[in-house]
Structures are given as C-alpha cells and as structure tokens.
Amino acid sequence: TQVLQAILWLIRSLSPITVATAPLVYGVDPVNGIDAPGSPAASTPFATLTYGYRWLQQNMNANGQQITMTCAFGASPTAYAAFEANGPITGVFSPAQLLIVGDNAAQHSQINVINQPAAVEADNGAIFKMTGFEISATGSQGTGVVSNGGSNVALDHMSFGNCVYRCMATGAAGYLDISGASISINSAGLAAISAGYTGTVNMQGSSIN
Secondary structure, rough: OOOHHHHHHHHHHHHOEEEOOEEEEEEEOOOOOOOOOOOOOOOOOOOOHHHHHHHHHEEEOOOOOOOEEEEEOOOOOOOOOOOOOOOOOOOOOOHHHHEEEOOOOOOOEEEEEEOOOOEEEEEOEEEEEEEOEEEEEEEEOEEEEEOOOOEEEEEEOEEEEOOOEEEEEEEEOOOOOOOOEEEOOOOOOOOOEEEEEEEEEEEOEEOOO
C-alpha cells in the first residue's frame, strides 16, 4: 500500500494538471487579453474563448468545482472570435459548472462571424453554459451555436442576429439545453432551431422572442 501511495504521489507531482479545491474565475478579454502559457486569472485574461477552454483542458481538473469564464465588456459592443470547444474539461460534470458569462443585460458581448461554419461549436463531449452573448453568422455559410458528438451545451440570455443556416442546432448525439432560458432571435436562415439525427434540443419553459 505504501509503495502504491508513493507511486501515485510521484505521478501527481509530475503531472501538469492542477486539481481545483475551490471555485475558480478566469477572464477573457479580446482587447487586453493574452493567449499564452502561464497561470491566468481574471486579472490576467485570455484573449479568446477557444484558447481559454483549451488551456483549462490541458491544465485543470475542475474536480466538481465551479469554473467561471468572465468576458469583459463595456458600454459599447465587444467582439469575440469564434469559439470552438473540442472535448470535455476533466472534472466538469454539468454545463452550469463551466459558466461563460457575457453581458446578460444588453448582450454587448458579441461573437459575429463571416464565412465560418459556426460562431460557437462544441464537439466530442464538450460541456459548458453560455449566457449574455449576441451571436451572428453571415456570409456564404454559418450556424450560430452548434452542439455535436455527445456535447452538452446550455444557453441563456442569448440574442441571435442573422444566421445563414441556423441560429441554434445539434448534430449527431449533440444536446442543446435552452430550458428556462431567455432567447431572442432577430433573423434566421434555414431555421431558427434544429435538431440533427440523434440530436436533442430541450426547450421546456423557454422564453423565445
């Protein structure tokens, strides 16, 4: 037993993964943030959501603790790059446990893409919740938010501008939860909301304008 404990201690000491023991808050600021290795926090933000999510995958075990990614915004709209989450973050067991917070009051936090597949795309079991963003996907292609491959994405206080294909969609085995959410759809292309084969959209109690 002592030998096994010593081996486990050695493995943990060599591992770059940090196990969370309390709630954590990280910042994302496309103007002042930096996408670089290190130990970021809300005071030293990432520049993009994609890098921040990948950094958490590579460096953190959430261990069931709450993780919040706070996106900077001001009186005028703040533009964020397209967000791709590929795979889960260790120790995150429900979307609300990884909360990506924009501007719930006026959706000044914006992800507006042109000629890209999606503004927000979750693949291969990604799990997170987004709140307080305005989303649009214009040009020759584009879906607002898409959940694929066993991913579980929750949305609330979201506003959708023009989306060429769909505002919200699931691919194969994707799950999209907008139950109890406040959603505003200002323009839709092929569909406002769609569920692909084996995909699921939960809309119970939603307020959709």
